[in-house]
Amino acid sequence: MVDTHVHLSMKDFDEDREEIVNHFDEDGIEFVVEVGYNMESSKRAVEFALSHSQIYSAIGVHPHDVKTLHGDWISMLRMLSKNKKVVAIGEIGLDYYRDLSPRAIQKESFEKQLELAENLNLPVIFHIRDAYLDAREIIKKHDVRGVVHSFNGTLEDAKDFLSMGFYIGVGGIATYKKSDTLRQIISEIPIDRLLIETDSPYLFPRMPKRHVPQENPISRNVRGHRNEPKYVRFVAELLSVLFAMPFEEIEKITTQNARDLFDV
């Protein structure tokens, strides 16, 4: 499997980061995409990828963080992108749910980063929350490909993004008890347009009952629990149920989808 969205450079993993990466083969992980969300984390993502064969990196500034930008940050991103293990620009987008940066600044920085992706011919990783319409208006003006990470919109949103050629990212949210509508939407998306992800350390998935460890029972929906790339398996299992396909087939297809998008 490919976990297409992780933040292993975060301090949450300071104790066991290397151990987690060393277990990738055992856990069925071919590679992960370490995603930046500001200038600092983008640099860390690149360094992390350069020193680990199964890590690739995405660089970009999250809508929450764009208000802190200063100087010629776009040139700095462009320079960073020259590293051969940078496979995408992200995560970038609009977040009107938390509105941690003024919307005008969110839009302006989003557009600048889309232009960068277009110029570099790199795919994009979108973070869009409660802003699918505005995001679409901006994206339409650019010739880019990419993935809507942790998709949580309507069927119409999904169809629009699919028609523009984008992949849809499925993660922990789709496993939650209350996500029946989202699961219904996902089941209507062609399987060759889906990517799986964890967003580690966030969005710990609700695990199927049989996976709850007996000796150390963690609740099936402790959202605060630290997520890890190996739990991307539970997202793949969900797809296996939704699409009535063998787990191995889901692994194969979503891995190929990730390889196609990120050209790995």
Ligand SMILES: [Zn+2]
């Ligand atoms: Zn993320």
